[in-house]
Amino acid sequence: xxxxxxxxxxxxxxxxxxxxxxxxxxxxxxxxxxxxxxxxxxxxxxxxxxxxxxxxxxxxxxxxxxxxxxxxxxxxxxxxxxxxxxxxxxxxxxxxxxxxxxxxxxxxxxxxxxxxxxxxxxxxxxxxxxxxxxxxxxxxxxxxxxxxxxxxxxxxxxxxxxxxxxxxxxxxxxxxxxxxxxxxxxxxxxxxxxxxxxxxxxxxxxxxxxxxxxxxxxxxxxxxxxxxxxx
Amino acid sequence: xxxxxxxxxxxxxxxxxxxxxxxxxxxxxxxxxxxxxxxxxxxxxxxxxxxxxxxxxxxxxxxxxxxxxxxxxxxxxxxxxxxxxxxxxxxxxxxxxxxxxxxxxxxxxxxxxxxxxxxxxxx
Numbered sequence: 001x002x003x004x005x006x007x008x009x010x011x012x013x014x015x016x017x018x019x020x021x022x023x024x025x026x027x028x029x030x031x032x033x034x035x036x037x038x039x040x041x042x043x044x045x046x047x048x049x050x051x052x053x054x055x056x057x058x059x060x061x062x063x064x065x066x067x068x069x070x071x072x073x074x075x076x077x078x079x080x081x082x083x084x085x086x087x088x089x090x091x092x093x094x095x096x097x098x099x100x101x102x103x104x105x106x107x108x109x110x111x112x113x114x115x116x117x118x119x120x121x122x123x124x125x126x127x128x129x130x131x132x133x134x135x136x137x138x139x140x141x142x143x144x145x146x147x148x149x150x151x152x153x154x155x156x157x158x159x160x161x162x163x164x165x166x167x168x169x170x171x172x173x174x175x176x177x178x179x180x181x182x183x184x185x186x187x188x189x190x191x192x193x194x195x196x197x198x199x200x201x202x203x204x205x206x207x208x209x210x211x212x213x214x215x216x217x218x219x220x221x222x223x224x225x226x227x228x229x230x231x
Numbered sequence: 232x233x234x235x236x237x238x239x240x241x242x243x244x245x246x247x248x249x250x251x252x253x254x255x256x257x258x259x260x261x262x263x264x265x266x267x268x269x270x271x272x273x274x275x276x277x278x279x280x281x282x283x284x285x286x287x288x289x290x291x292x293x294x295x296x297x298x299x300x301x302x303x304x305x306x307x308x309x310x311x312x313x314x315x316x317x318x319x320x321x322x323x324x325x326x327x328x329x330x331x332x333x334x335x336x337x338x339x340x341x342x343x344x345x346x347x348x349x350x351x352x353x354x
Contacts, residue, residue, distance in 0.1 A: 031278055163276065170272050173279045191242055191277045211241040211281065220238040 001064055003028050003147050003178045004049060008058035011044055011202075018044040020202040021058070026195075028146070029175040033189055033221070034182040036199035037229050042182040043080050045199070046149050049180075050077050063146060073102065076145035080152050080182075082132045084124045090135055091120040097139050109142035112168065116161070130157050134165075141168055148179040154188060166192050187222040196221055198228060232258045234275040242277055246285035248319070249275075254294065254305055255316045262307040265295060 002025035009022040019041045026032050034042050047053045048060050051067030062071040084093060090113060097104045113120060116134050124132055133156045140148065154162045162185075169179060169192060183189055190210060198206040205228065213221050232253050236245050253259045265271065265286070272282040286303060289295045293311060295303050306312065331341045 029280070031280075166276060167273055170276070170279060171269065173269060173272070191236060191275075191281075194278055194280050210278075211243055211284075214239065214241040218239050223238060 002026060002061075003063055004180065005061045005064075006045075006058070007061070009045075009048065009055055009060050010057040011041075011048060011053060012056045017202055019048075022199075022202075022204055024197060024204055024207060026147075026178045026180060028178050030194045031169065031173070031179045031192060032181070033186070033193040033196040034180055034199060035184065035186055035196055035221075035225060036205075037184070040199045041202040042199060043151055044202075046077070046080075046151050046180070046182060049147075049149055050075060074146040076101075076140045076143040076148045078137055078140040078148075078150040078153055082129075082136050084132060084136060086125040087123060089121055089123050090118060093124070093135065093139065094120075097142070101143050103144040105142050105144060108172075109138050112138045112142065116164065130161070133157055134161060137165060137168075141172055144174070144177075146177050148177065150179065150181045152183055153181060154183060154185055159188075162188055186225050187220065190221045193221075198225065200229065232274070234277075236277075243281050243285045243288070246275065246277065246282060247288055250285065250289060251294065251315050251319060254312060255319065259305050261305050261309065261312060263305050264301070265303040265305060267302065 004024075004026040006022045006024050009019055010017065011019040022041075022045065034045065036042050044053065048055060049062060049067060051071070060067065062075060065071055067075075088096065094104075094106055094109050097109070098106055110120070113135075116138075118127075118131060118135060118138075124135070127135065133153075137150075137153055140150065154165055157165065166189065169181075181189055181193070193210050195207065195209050196213070197204060210221055213219070213224055217224055219227075232249075234249060236242060250259065254261070259265060266274070268283050268286060269279055271286075272279040275282065286295060290297060290303070293308070294306055294315060296306060297303050328338075328341065336344070
């Protein structure tokens, strides 16, 4: 069964449509790129999957169920902005996450903090913007979830850290879990993805596998994106 | 082993070529066990399913084989490795000849240039 499914999903903010009749499904074991220009509806879709927004029409299902208490234990979410309590130290945050999520793997989180030279005693307030983003991603990736929803995970970090993050996604690969990555840094993530979903003005413009695009169009996903969304 | 990818060809086919080169150049010696799919995917920085697809194709060609529980091994068949080496060499030569002809060189001129260059290296 699909781990994430949208059926005729629409979301309006007042009179402004953000998503308009989205149909898609993401199967377990896939790493999927949610790609689209600014304002295309990527973040809205991810927030709907988390139950932070409710659909205006249609359905969004996580492992067959509407987003709620149950699905939150299966979904690990990286928001598009950091929202960590700034007075906490990294170590304290690990406690916090451990208390909240039964699937939190503290040893994995500690190992990643060490790899990225982030001292556990440091408070979030003392950290740079990039370091905060790294900490947040570490927390999210340290859960053994069924669905990871990563909203712009690599936007704010340097290229070396970007590689580390993408490698973390690959080495944590689990055939029973799916990863959805929203980004516009396509050339960086392309090799890591199974499938891509192009979303434009609240609608799915294309859903295909990376190698199918390369095989059929003879161009990278990055190049295709530039062609499709040419300004 | 260094992995690198260009923008227009499918990633799995580029992986196949690079693993073949690794086998020929000895990075993956004949008869040796290959690292796990996940290890190879992490090292190459690619999607594990794509790596799996590349290895499955190499297995179909007989260049690697599976031992039910012990993992994947490189073939010990030297003749097969030699023939893959020859095919890859022919592809390289063809690409070189195409590039030279785009520069306007005739076959004879190309041969002369190559001969001069290899002679100089031998001095």
